[in-house]
């Protein structure tokens with residue numbers, strides 16, 4: 001059974017130790033199954049659809065069932081998952097609630113690219129609506145497991161970020177020093193699914209146009225682009241070496257509020273990013289200030305190095321003629 005080994009002096013708040021330990025045990029098991037690839041059955045097989053119409057892969061369901069079962073009796077009352085229409089009461093006596101994306105990056109299961117689990121823990125109220133449909137300021141702990149070449153837990157208990165790497169031989173999550181999100185980098189990186197360019201709102205197009213223009217444009221420097229299509233993997237890269245991630249609202253059917261879910265994807269990542277020294281918004285407003293109107297509500301999502309995230313907001317304040325101008329005429333941003 002997987003254990004956690006903390007750095008001397010570090011302490012996981014006592015009331016969170018049991019649920020976090022239970023999650024680590026599930027994550028270690030999932031990591032082993034993922035590493036075994038298809039040898040134990042096809043983890044990427046389509047097995048159905050969740051209530052929101054997203055295709056469910058075998059691993060989505062395996063992960064969801066494993067976390068639900070493991071969290072029984074750990075102090076968790078409400079369990080709200082991407083894979084279930086409504087929050088489930090796992091323990092009527094529990095004082096805590098968990099919001100979870102059991103398996104993030106499902107489109108990468110069959111291509112051996114990093115995937116993960118995203119979660120946040122907060123106090124449980126009398127019903128799931130009161131618990132989950134409120135801004136993220138009640139979150140006590142949030143983070144993700146990343147299943148990649150390395151399996152790691154990145155988590156915050158509201159006092160900076162902590163990093164634990166799975167020692168697969170000893171089956172222990174060993175804590176290792178975590179540094180915050182770098183505030184600058186030599187060649188800044190942006191992450192966005194550029195295939196949706198034609199559907200984006202004009203301020204997002206203008207922001208990306210100016211990145212693409214590099215040294216010829218108003219930013220006066222070159223950028224790199226990355227898109228893994230696993231939110232967890234993008235977050236891990238940005239916490240490690242800076243940059244910005246954008247999944248904006250767009251004009252496609254069903255994408256008016258973007259793609260990512262506020263309760264169990266964006267709010268936990270926003271909490272972790274802010275605790276690591278970054279910023280997270282819906283392009284304009286802090287993610288942690290938003291009130292979800294349903295468990296599966298979506299939101300545009302922009303996070304990363306603070307000055308980059310703030311710059312995206314300023315593009316929304318530009319007058320129409322500036323934002324739709326060619327980059328050469330966007331005078332306000334001449335470096």
Ligand SMILES: O=P(O)(O)OC[C@H]1O[C@](O)(COP(=O)(O)O)[C@@H](O)[C@@H]1O
Pocket residue numbers: 054082101103104105106107193229230231232259
């Ligand atoms: O396929 P797209 O549109 O690029 O979207 C990729 C995004 O969708 C997600 O895979 C959604 O998460 P799930 O795999 O949990 O549904 C994110 O991890 C990722 O950032």
Ligand SMILES: [Mg+2]
Pocket residue numbers: 101103104105231265
């Ligand atoms: Mg996800």
Ligand SMILES: [Mg+2]
Pocket residue numbers: 060082101102103104105106
């Ligand atoms: Mg998922």
